Each structure stands twice: as structure tokens, then as C-alpha cells.
Amino acid sequence: MQPISRRYTFLIHEQPPAVVIEDGGLSHELSPLWLRERTQAPDQLEAMTQQRLFDSHAIDADLTLVRAVRVGEQQVDLTFSDGHRETYDLSTLANELGETDLFPAAEPWDASLAPQQMRFDWNRVLNDPAYFQASLDAYMRRGYIVLYGVPTDPERILQVGSHFGYVKETNFGRYFEVYSRPSGNDLAYRSVALGPHTDNPYRDPVPGIQLLHCLVNETTGGLSTLADSLKVLEQLRQEMPDGYELLKQIPVRFRFVDAGTRLVTQRTMIQTDDDGYPTGVHYSPRLDALPLLSDAQTRLFxxxxxxxxxxxxxxxxxxxxxxxxxxxxxxxxxxxLHGRTSYDSNEGHRHLQGCYLDADGPRERFASLLKTHASIEEVA
Structure with a gap:
């Protein structure tokens, strides 16, 4: 794979031995433990799987660098106190440091987003790798795309889902039918309006991605609505910082019950990454319950x-x-978050199919396309 990040400058100090990186004016010395674990030696790292052939957890916690010598522009020869000596490729270390740079960063959006730039031709997505990569790029930046030209034969949604990732089966099946029927076990199976919400917040894990494929729409209503929680959360944090923190820190109960299923879990309404930055929400006013807090905190929540x-x-x-x-x-x-305006089922038939995917599918597909592209360039 091509180097992911070029921004790091490596400084090699021979006395005392050290490897230092500079990034945007900031310096950071790489721990000998960090370096030793990232061995590139063929007797320590299996080439195809990139999995270690030794137990890195057993490395001596007091490990030190006893020698560091630069070899040309892109390599450094390191010797460790456990006797291991190796010539490291600095671009490989840069890839380790900037691995998340592989993926496009999220770009919050509002109603000014031009919908045309989020539309992609399914036939080209299926047959043109570069175009497929562009659709994945748009999805990772904005959190959604719309495909057109998707055949409306039964179960086509599973083909689309499998192209973008891995279909997740739930109590609704591998896919589900969305049309008005009085006996349905969810309000989505009525013709009423649905406010913005996330699906299945009561499930662990929550489905990462949803697909909704329109087979027939003979109604004037039933408009689809989408809203980016990342943009909304920016505003909420400015207006109500204390309330924002409660939604971020205090879990609530989400529950789903029908004739044959009962699913209950606790999770916070604001979802964050490991650094505490928001990545989304768990939001469904039909399914949540206020947590047990003091009266003042309950009102703020x-x-x-x-x-x-x-x-x-x-x-x-x-x-x-x-x-x-x-x-x-x-x-x-x-x-x-998705929703729907109400519609009159007497106007005609409205039939959608839906399914869920695990969240990591598009990232895997995107990384694979980059790797394939890099391999082709190497051959060329």
C-alpha cells in the first residue's frame, strides 16, 4: 500500500539513541516498546497476514534502545536491549502513525447540501472500481448516498448490501418489507409520518448502516428525510453545553417488544469515539426512557x-x-437520522425493502480498493 501520510519528519539521535517525529512543529519521541512491537523482520511478522509471530505482550517493560543509526533517507538501523537488531523503513512507520488518514474525514452538512452530489449510478458502482471508490468516499464524508438505476426485482437489496459490506440479520430477517399494513410490528409499517430517528437503538450492537430500496411509489407523500447529527450536535453543544454533556455521559434505556421479541439495552444518546468526539446519536422517542437522576438533572436532560x-x-x-x-x-x-412524511395509501402502492449492514463494510471496501490500486501502480 502507498504511504498514507507524508507529514511526519523523522529525527534520529545517536546519543542517547532515540527516534523522534516532528508533526506540525510538535516533537514526540517514539517509545522503544512502540518501535519494537512494530518490527518488520520476516522472522517476527508473517508477510501475508501482517500478524506477529511472537507475543508482543511478553516484551520486557524496561526495554531500551542501545543503538540508532540512520541508513539513507528512508531507513534507520535500531538495536534494542533484548538483542533484537533491525533496519526499519521509515515510510512504514509513517503509515503506522497515520493509519486513520487512509479514510476521508467526516464533513458535517445541513440543508444547503446539494443532493445531486450524493447520487450515484448503481450500474457504474457495480462495474467501475474508481466510481465505486468515489461513492464510498462520499458516504464516509457525508454519511449517506443515494443509488439510482437499481433493479426492483425481489432481494436485489441483498446484492447491493453485499457490494458495500456485510448484511446483518435481525429479528426482522435478512431484509424487511416496508409498506402499510395494520398488523405490522413497527410504526414504519404504517402510513403515518415518522420523525427523525435511528433504527434499533435497543440492539447490541446497533446496526451500523441501513439501506432502503424503493420498489414502488405511487403516492405523492411519503417523502424521505435525512439529517446529519454531527452538524446538529455542534449547535446543541453551543446552546446547551451542560445538557450536551448529560446526553453524552448518562445512558438511557431503549426497549423493543413485540409478540415474539423483547430487546432491552442501556446506552448514551450521544455516541462518541475513543477520544470523546461525537460520531452520531442513538435517538428514537418511541423507544427510550428517561434515566433515574435528580429532579434538576432530569429536567436538564x-x-x-x-x-x-x-x-x-x-x-x-x-x-x-x-x-x-x-x-x-x-x-x-x-x-x-432518517424519517418520512405521512402518505395516503389510497393514492397507490408504496413499497420499500430495507436491510442493515455492519458499520465497517464500506471502510474495508475502500481500503481494499486503495490496496488494489497501489498494487497495479507497483506492477506498472
Whole structure:
């Protein structure tokens, strides 16, 4: 794979031995333990799987560098106190440091987002790797895409899902039918309006991605709505920092019950990464319950979730469109909240199919395409 990041400058100190990186004016000395674990030696790292052939957890915690000598521009010869000596490739270390740079960063959006740039031709996605990569890039930046030209034959949604990742089976099946029926076990199976929400917040893990494929739409209503929680959370944090922190830190109960299923879990309404930055929300006013807090905190918590709901439904943050036959929207189930306006089932038939994918599928596909491209360039 090509080097992911060029921004790091490596400084090699011979006395005392050290490897230092500079990044944007900041310096950081790499720990001997960090370096030793990232051995590139063929007797320590299996080439195909890139898995270690030794137990890195057994490395002496007091390991030191006893020698460091630069070899040309891109290599450094290191000797460790455990006797291991190796010539490291600095570009490989840079890749380790900047591995997440492989993926496009999220770009929060609001109602000003031009919907046309989020639309992709399914046939080209299926047959043109570069175009497929562009659709994955758009998805990772904005959290959703719309495919057009998708055949409306039964179970086509599973082919699309498998192209972007791995289909996740739930109590609704490998895929589910969305049309008005009085006996349905979810309000999605009615013709009523649905406010912005995330699906299955009561499940562990929550489905990462949702697909909705329109087979027939003969109604004038039933418009699809999408809102980016990342943009909304920026506003909520500015308006209500204390309430924002409660939604981020205090778990709530989410519960789903039907004739044959009962699913209950606890999780925070604001979802974050390991560094505490928001990556989405778990939001469904039909399925959650206030946590047990003091009266003052309960009121603050409620005002915060109330304001979150108002912002998610605000036209300033919402894109709204009719999903026509042969169109399919694919969206991050936690980041991009979806909803629907009401429709009159007497006007005609409206039938969608839906399914879920695990969250890591598009990232895996994107990385594989980059790796294939790099291999082709190497051969050339």
C-alpha cells in the first residue's frame, strides 16, 4: 500500500539513541516498546497476514534502545536491549502513525447540501472500481448516498448490501418489507409520518448502516428525510453545553417488544469515539426512557433531548426528497437520522425493502480498493 501520510519528519539521535517525529512543529519521541512491537523482520511478522509471530505482550517493560543509526533517507538501523537488531523503513512507520488518514474525514452538512452530489449510478458502482471508490468516499464524508438505476426485482437489496459490506440479520430477517399494513410490528409499517430517528437503538450492537430500496411509489407523500447529527450536535453543544454533556455521559434505556421479541439495552444518546468526539446519536422517542437522576438533572436532560429533537427536525438541517422506484438510499444509522412524511395509501402502492449492514463494510471496501490500486501502480 502507498504511504498514507507524508507529514511526519523523522529525527534520529545517536546519543542517547532515540527516534523522534516532528508533526506540525510538535516533537514526540517514539517509545522503544512502540518501535519494537512494530518490527518488520520476516522472522517476527508473517508477510501475508501482517500478524506477529511472537507475543508482543511478553516484551520486557524496561526495554531500551542501545543503538540508532540512520541508513539513507528512508531507513534507520535500531538495536534494542533484548538483542533484537533491525533496519526499519521509515515510510512504514509513517503509515503506522497515520493509519486513520487512509479514510476521508467526516464533513458535517445541513440543508444547503446539494443532493445531486450524493447520487450515484448503481450500474457504474457495480462495474467501475474508481466510481465505486468515489461513492464510498462520499458516504464516509457525508454519511449517506443515494443509488439510482437499481433493479426492483425481489432481494436485489441483498446484492447491493453485499457490494458495500456485510448484511446483518435481525429479528426482522435478512431484509424487511416496508409498506402499510395494520398488523405490522413497527410504526414504519404504517402510513403515518415518522420523525427523525435511528433504527434499533435497543440492539447490541446497533446496526451500523441501513439501506432502503424503493420498489414502488405511487403516492405523492411519503417523502424521505435525512439529517446529519454531527452538524446538529455542534449547535446543541453551543446552546446547551451542560445538557450536551448529560446526553453524552448518562445512558438511557431503549426497549423493543413485540409478540415474539423483547430487546432491552442501556446506552448514551450521544455516541462518541475513543477520544470523546461525537460520531452520531442513538435517538428514537418511541423507544427510550428517561434515566433515574435528580429532579434538576432530569429536567436538564429532558430539555437537552427535547432541543436535540427540535434541531433534528429543523428544515435548516434536513434534506427531503421523494425516493422513486429503483432508487436506494444507504446511510450511517447512527450519524444520519432518517424519517418520512405521512402518505395516503389510497393514492397507490408504496413499497420499500430495507436491510442493515455492519458499520465497517464500506471502510474495508475502500481500503481494499486503495490496496488494489497501489498494487497495479507497483506492477506498472
Amino acid at each position: 429532558h430539555r437537552a433531548r427535547q432541543r436535540l429533537g427540535e434541531l433534528l427536525a429543523d428544515p435548516a438541517y434536513e434534506v427531503r426528497f421523494a425516493l422513486g422506484a429503483g432508487e436506494l438510499m444507504l446511510f450511517d444509522n447512527s450519524r444520519v
